[in-house]
Amino acid sequence: MAASGLAALRDVLVPPRCAGCGAPGSWYCVACRNGSDSLVRRTGALVLTAAGAHEGPLREAIHRLKYSNEPGLAAELGVLVARRIAADLAMGVRLDAIVPVRAHPRRERGRGCDQASALAAVAAALTGVPLRAAVHRLGSGPAQATLGRLERRANVRGAFVGVAGSLRGQHIALIDDAATTETTLLDPAAAARACGARGVRAYVVALEE
Numbered sequence: 001m002a003a004s005g006l007a008a009l010r011d012v013l014v015p016p017r018c019a020g021c022g023a024p025g026s027w028y029c030v031a032c033r034n035g036s037d038s039l040v041r042r043t044g045a046l047v048l049t050a051a052g053a054h055e056g057p058l059r060e061a062i063h064r065l066k067y068s069n070e071p072g073l074a075a076e077l078g079v080l081v082a083r084r085i086a087a088d089l090a091m092g093v094r095l096d097a098i099v100p101v102r103a104h105p106r107r108e109r110g111r112g113c114d115q116a117s118a119l120a121a122v123a124a125a126l127t128g129v130p131l132r133a134a135v136h137r138l139g140s141g142p143a144q145a146t147l148g149r150l151e152r153r154a155n156v157r158g159a160f161v162g163v164a165g166s167l168r169g170q171h172i173a174l175i176d177d178a179a180t181t182e183t184t185l186l187d188p189a190a191a192a193r194a195c196g197a198r199g200v201r202a203y204v205v206a207l208e209e
Contacts, residue, residue, distance in 0.1 A: 036052025036053065038084060045200075046186060051084060051206065053206060055206075062178050062205055069113050081205060089129075093201070097129065099167070100117040101116045123203070132172075162192055174203070175204070176204050179206075182207070185202045
């Protein structure tokens with residue numbers, strides 16, 4: 001059975017319920033989507049765009065995405081990321097590849113999926129920008145959610161490496177589910193530049209302000 005058929009069967013057996021407010025009918029409802037305003041932050045050379053603030057329904061949805069392994073929810077939240085990328089493309093921003101900020105394989109196995117990869121796959125499919133898994137996490141430190149604001153930056157410092165030459169000359173979009181601060185994506189951005197990227201932007205579902 002095709003993946004779309006499996007998804008449809010799952011939605012019949014387990015009817016979707018909004019991860020933000022609990023309303024039946026979808027994994028993330030229109031009302032919750034419309035309740036968030038996009039955010040744009042610049043930290044040094046990195047421009048970070050979020051579909052909304054890491055609070056309320058969006059915070060609940062990301063928590064469920066991380067720990068409940070719901071492909072339907074990944075698809076819904078991936079649409080939010082794709083919309084931000086599409087808006088930038090329409091404004092003339094050059095993006096040659098979409099690169100997920102992948103979790104360490106140990107954490108991916110524990111959760112049953114990698115949420116950044118799932119979001120990036122949706123964004124790539126909807127925008128037509130190629131997907132490249134060119135940045136990898138070296139260490140498996142404490143989950144960011146368990147740390148204080150200052151500890152979060154230290155937890156990701158030096159934790160990423162890029163595949164040498166894989167992004168040479170390209171402008172890329174890093175994708176993750178959430179940014180706990182504007183600085184937590186600086187290290188994967190540096191890893192992307194180290195393997196040849198000329199420009200790096202970052203897109204997340206939510207940014208903690």
